[in-house]
Amino acid sequence: MAAPGKVAAFCLPPLPTVREIIKLFRLKAQKQLSQNFLLDLRLTDKIVRQAGDLKNAHVCEVGPGPGGITRSILSGGVEQLLLIEKDARFIPGLQMLSEAAPGKVQIVHGDILTYRMEKAFPKHLKRNWEDEPPNIHIIGNLPFSVSTPLIIKWLENVSKKNGPFIYGRTQMTLTFQKEVAERLTANPGGKQRSRLSIMSQHLCTVENCFVIPGQAFVPKPEVDVAVVRFTPLVQPKIEQPFELVEKVVRSVFQFRRKYCFRGIETLFPESGRLKRTEQLMMTANVDPTLRSFQLSMSQFRSLCNTYRKMCDEDPNLFAYNYREELKQKKNSSLKSTSWPEQTEEEDQL
Numbered sequence: 549m550a551a552p553g554k555v556a557a558f559c560l561p562p563l564p565t566v567r568e569i570i571k572l573f574r575l576k577a578q579k580q581l582s583q584n585f586l587l588d589l590r591l592t593d594k595i596v597r598q599a600g601d602l603k604n605a606h607v608c609e610v611g612p613g614p615g616g617i618t619r620s621i622l623s624g625g626v627e628q629l630l631l632i633e634k635d636a637r638f639i640p641g642l643q644m645l646s647e648a649a650p651g652k653v654q655i656v657h658g659d660i661l662t663y664r665m666e667k668a669f670p671k672h673l674k675r676n677w678e679d680e681p682p683n684i685h686i687i688g689n690l691p692f693s694v695s696t697p698l699i700i701k702w703l704e705n706v707s708k709k710n711g712p713f714i715y716g717r718t719q720m721t722l723t724f725q726k727e728v729a730e731r732l733t734a735n736p737g738g739k740q741r742s743r744l745s746i747m748s749q750h751l752c753t754v755e756n757c758f759v760i761p762g763q764a765f766v767p768k769p770e771v772d773v774a775v776v777r778f779t780p781l782v783q784p785k786i787e788q789p790f791e792l793v794e795k796v797v798r799s800v801f802q803f804r805r806k807y808c809f810r811g812i813e814t815l816f817p818e819s820g821r822l823k824r825t826e827q828l829m830m831t832a833n834v835d836p837t838l839r840s841f842q843l844s845m846s847q848f849r850s851l852c853n854t855y856r857k858m859c860d861e862d863p864n865l866f867a868y869n870y871r872e873e874l875k876q877k878k879n880s881s882l883k884s885t886s887w888p889e890q891t892e893e894e895d896q897l
């Protein structure tokens with residue numbers, strides 16, 4: 549793992565402070581966009597240090613806002629900084645930063661959820677997947693509503709080696725709500741062990757770096773925040789397509805507090821469900837009375853590999869959708885009776 553980097557490799561010319569930029573451009577945080585700013589440069593430096601040594605690095609910062617983290621990244625002596633910001637009000641302030649570091653900053657007014665990063669960096673930075681990560685980093689303090697769907701999308705990109713990972717094992721340093729960070733890094737048996745734990749840890753080394761108390765942000769969010777660093781693994785712990793792993797993991801965690809076979813059953817159509825569930829659990833050598841959060845990564849691997857074999861033998865199996873079947877059953881029973889059918893209570897994720 550790269551040692552935490554130094555930040556002050558490059559001195560920016562005198563600039564208005566982040567607070568002054570906020571005042572100058574009247575950048576009031578918008579609640580509906582969950583904007584919470586970091587104004588303390590010691591803290592933004594600390595976040596950026598988690599990414600490692602940024603000297604001559606190529607960095608994409610997501611959601612730079614008034615530019616606190618942006619300054620820390622530029623002070624790290626980067627070669628290129630790509631800023632992707634959805635809120636147009638921040639662009640003039642970011643342009644001031646760009647002028648202070650001529651030729652280095654590219655500002656994109658856009659949405660990171662749809663932005664295509666395949667061509668964002670020079671081709672010569674590409675590394676083979678097995679090599680050390682390329683000198684490309686993604687850094688961001690995003691709203692919680694964006695960071696979770698975004699990490700799921702990027703994990704899928706890691707699995708398919710596309711998007712930002714077309715360059716190799718691009719590293720990411722991102723903020724999450726503290727609880728989500730705990731889920732991302734939870735071990736088997738842990739209270740926070742969930743779908744996110746398996747989906748992230750089978751593809752990446754995931755480190756929960758440190759917690760930022762809510763009061764460090766302006767305005768203060770309801771929750772604390774954690775900085776999480778992801779480095780894609782050379783070899784995923786589960787070598788199956790992303791969609792298959794997702795389906796198995798989603799099924800297992802469907803009934804979190806029940807025996808895991810209850811969730812696994814939902815991978816199979818009603819006819820033959822019990823027999824096929826038994827077959828899967830026995831071949832994968834997983835105790836059906838374990839709870840989903842107790843399962844280890846190797847047990848998930850075993851379940852995914854066995855389910856893959858079953859899908860290869862029955863080409864209709866992967867398309868089977870338990871919820872769809874449940875919905876159809878519910879509709880037909882509603883037609884035949886005036887009483888709504890009682891459905892099983894499902895545990896929350």
Ligand SMILES: C[S@@+](CC[C@H](N)C(=O)[O-])C[C@H]1O[C@@H](n2cnc3c(N)ncnc32)[C@H](O)[C@@H]1O
Nearest residue numbers: 584585586611612613633634635659660689691
């Ligand atoms: C929590 S604020 C953080 C701002 C700044 N990075 C900081 O730490 O002070 C999140 C920033 O992400 C931007 N943002 C929100 N959704 C976005 C999206 N989908 N794509 C790009 N930027 C987004 C917001 O406009 C805001 O500037």
